[in-house]
Amino acid sequence: MKNLDEGPERGADVENNNQGGENQSETCHNRSPLLSDPWKPYERPRAIVKDWLLKLRCCFGAVCGMEWYGYAALGILTAFLSFLMDFSVLKLLNAHQWLYEKLDGNRLLQFFCWTLYPVCLCVFGSVFSHNICPFATGSGIPEVRTILAGFEMPHFLSVTHLFTKFLGLICTLAAGSTVFLGKVGPFVHLSTMVGAYVSNLCTLIQPNKKDNATREMLVVAAGVGVASCFGAPVSGVLFSVEVMSSHFALRQYVPCFFSAACGALTFRLFSFWSGEGETLQALFKTNFPSSLPFYPLEILLFALLGLLCGAVSCCYLFCHRRILQFINTNSVLVKMLATDKGLYAGAVAFFLACVTFPHFAGRYMASKCTMKQLLTSLLKGGQWISQSHNASVQLEPDPLLEWNSSESPLFFTLTFFLLMKLWMLVLACTLPVPAGYFMPVFVYGAALGRLVGEGAAFLFSSTSINPGGYALAVWILCLVSAAAYSGAVTHTLSPALLAIEATGQFSHAVPALFATLMANAVARSRHRPSFYDALTICKKLPHLPSLKKACPWLPSTPVGQVLGVKSVRLQKAAGPAEVRHAVNSSTETQIPVVDSHESQVLLGFVLRSELLMFLHDSEAENPEKHLDEVCSIHPNLVLLSPHNTIQEAYSILSLFGAQTLFVTDEGRLVGLITWPEVRSSGK
């Protein structure tokens, strides 16, 4: 797939070489014809089209740099993908629901319909992604943030991967609330892949761009993913920043927000045009006036709720880490997941579907609702207990009835939902399909808040603590709890903002922020890893902030202690024999050159490609030449000392986007630090 990606760039280079003979329009300073090759037919029309395209490029280029169109295109494409996915998933979910309701009366057929539909989807998603692109399973966030830290993983950004993940994710989401998985994580990964593709297109149009343009585009793309998922530009970008990077360069701030705003706007416009929303409104509508007050004492309640959310999140994360460990060590499962991913996915999905079957335990946990219905019903304004009396007069089926009916009273349903979904979600996280884990956690948090809120309203209904009624208080508790719980699981603060942005109510920013801070304080204590950290550690990716959770002493370890065996080095006056030995015994692209093997004073490095050229030349012509007479010795930009900590080495590797750093002591070469070195030091 890498070849396909590289294709356009190489094509552009060929074009550049052909360019000399053609007539150049004076308006463009730099140009690479979009199509040439004189042997192709229709030379004249092609020339006209090319001319027009060039003029168009000049016009566009006069307004702003080509990368800005790239950012806009990235936002729009991602939002389009997001809309397309929502649309397909909605159709598939509706089909399932229609079939299930048609079979009303025949419980056995209903059971098969209820279980086999998600099982088929999960098996297809798992087998398809396993066969086309085996890396496509899971959330993708751990890999993306490793890429953003500077580590090169080209297979993770290919177009094949994009389509695999897209289709696989549709299958997962269409399996509905049975498997209870979301779309945020894979969408960040999808938008990163779109970003890599758009960046290649930009290179084709404007070859002489900056070196780090691709990396900047990837950072922006990671920010756009969440924004397009929810149509929430501000919190989307902040969430990405928090999850993705340990350092955020401010020059990427404006492109990120620009692209995210384009994405969010496109997402809402599509919803508007498709007739889903009459106007561009907040995604999860709430029917509350905005400037409602809260009282100082309630802050304490929010802080307590935050602590509760933090404690529950610790429990969830502990279970998640344990099951990851179990799956990676149990020999049966390891063998099964290596060869028969489909079988495992089918088995787990069937089990989950059996549990959620509405005529079985499902009726006590509102399993008929889709993820979106669950969230909107939980975040619905008002107190449920008071609403339940007149709920039966409504004509259309109300999700509230699922929660609070005569056979399943409210408190029982909520408690049962929370207890069951905890282990079901942990189990679902092991499914080898593309899936996101943020949305289920957010819904779980909202349910937790609803339980606490309704409980408090029920207990304190005699003494009035808020004259505005409990309705608002319960709603705020839901919102705050959803933010706090998802913030605690991911170790971020931006879910607070996300909850506010998605519901359009800014007055509750302070309580949500407070509760999220409290929940984070509990979840982060004692170096507990976040959800994504656990995945990173499990996958052994070279991401220092995650590895730090597993070995807290690591960042302050001196570099000198982790330098491996003595690395290959060449002396300035090396002959062909020494060079051949070095090339054969090392796989690095940069090989250090020292003054002499005695002094070991580092002069710089030579590129592997130049060494191969040198060997080729020396075989052909003059075998007596020395290294420094043929190859150019590049100066090292930054040198570390063995006393630097690994944290510092990691920062510099990330800052410069370099893959190798040289370590010297008193001018003498001591060793190299590379990304795998950083990773292996964590073992």
Place this chain on the structure above:
Amino acid sequence: MKNLDEGPERGADVENNNQGGENQSETCHNRSPLLSDPWKPYERPRAIVKDWLLKLRCCFGAVCGMEWYGYAALGILTAFLSFLMDFSVLKLLNAHQWLYEKLDGNRLLQFFCWTLYPVCLCVFGSVFSHNICPFATGSGIPEVRTILAGFEMPHFLSVTHLFTKFLGLICTLAAGSTVFLGKVGPFVHLSTMVGAYVSNLCTLIQPNKKDNATREMLVVAAGVGVASCFGAPVSGVLFSVEVMSSHFALRQYVPCFFSAACGALTFRLFSFWSGEGETLQALFKTNFPSSLPFYPLEILLFALLGLLCGAVSCCYLFCHRRILQFINTNSVLVKMLATDKGLYAGAVAFFLACVTFPHFAGRYMASKCTMKQLLTSLLKGGQWISQSHNASVQLEPDPLLEWNSSESPLFFTLTFFLLMKLWMLVLACTLPVPAGYFMPVFVYGAALGRLVGEGAAFLFSSTSINPGGYALAVWILCLVSAAAYSGAVTHTLSPALLAIEATGQFSHAVPALFATLMANAVARSRHRPSFYDALTICKKLPHLPSLKKACPWLPSTPVGQVLGVKSVRLQKAAGPAEVRHAVNSSTETQIPVVDSHESQVLLGFVLRSELLMFLHDSEAENPEKHLDEVCSIHPNLVLLSPHNTIQEAYSILSLFGAQTLFVTDEGRLVGLITWPEVRSSGK
């Protein structure tokens, strides 16, 4: 002042030395007695108090690290200062208004009251701050961001400076809308000073803390400043991040938001307790339902408004740069500002007060309103034209009457306000008093939006583009324009969020963000410096992102080109004579040591203090010793090559918080890069 700051630390060291003989409680791992000294009276009670304090510290320390209490204290202190300032300013403004209204009927006395009150305040503020702490004038943001980038400026964080700036700022704000200046910038500076003080306190309580704790506290403090000003935690932190830093480390994210949330909560609680607001509401109350729609086509209108704001901001920034240049070059003004700041401040304030006198031009520019009244009236919901008919029946004086009365029609007032305030604000920015420049710009933007909105509503009143009526459209245009204009002047995006957070309406995030992006695109084009960049360049502070605006080639210049004269270096075997020469001819704290003067291979550096000790020893006892036998040679952590760019050197200096970097080529020392080097390269 530095001595006063250093006092507690030195005290703590002394305590540590005394500690050995005392009985240590086993519960505490590390302790520094809060009070000791055996010669003081009441030994027994003091011992009991000390014991209790130590136990208390252990209890607190068991919950979380001492720095978190510091962050909370920082937020609460800053919010308290903010509230105290608002309270004093309100009293002073009310006194002025009361006096002015008592003198009704006598125009001459009214004129003197109107002009002399702000003149006295400005002269006092200017003379006071000039005499106590000459750096206290201006906004302080350029200095704070230079400090945060790593440059040491201890005088800017002293407690004297804090009080000077606090008092001076009260004077400036109490001068009211006559001088039309705000409090955001100085407040960021104030909170940084509070942060430095709290950090010293934390050092006293917990001496064995991390090296960079002070710097982290300063970053957090900068974030808290804006949050406490508006009671808006999210956008406050983001604004600080955007203005202050070029890189933002994510580990400061949580402390920043924690402190800002504490600050915002305290600020609102104080407002609540003082009876200003009945409950904790958004700062500038708006009476609109939240989930009001906007139509896709309106996005275009917002984009156009953003472009207009960008263009006006360019004009304003151009005038501002010109007047800064004029003031720095005109010999009369330079002399006057060096010696008679009070005279200049008085003259400018008198001139501005004359222009805004309500019986003169002031009646056409709503000069009777305070800054807050101006903003709330501009951001008031509804269309003014339609409201003006029944405005006269209200009992209390309505700021709207100031804008739209029979003798000054709406459009004339708004246009006159915009034209006059443009140059008046530029003039006011030259006042040598502590003052902020964000709020006036925000108000100006709101007025611009109001003019455009009312104009559009007037023109299109026949064809309905929004069935919801123009009232909302006009209000959104105001909000969006305020955000876009202030964003363009400061080159930031967070005013969009600030406008939304302060009014509590999140539904309009996307239009505000879009308009701000457009305005930024115009304002940032052609390397135009922002408001703060212009100040930084004018004050010649070593802040690379600002200097880049003045010389765009600078960041990509190789370090080798700006290395100055050959720096002082010592050889390993240097004797007392050579060391004495080096100490006398250099002022650096780190002096590089090379292998020998022939090879020039860098071994490390010695500290100046150790060299002085070496000289002292050699004079006293054995004059034949060599440098490496007495002093320890510290290894250099990071070495640069002459091929590194200045941008890279700046990043590494900021990342490591270092003051000096050594540059080597093939192991040989070439020179040093220090902060002043980075600054001087921009000349």
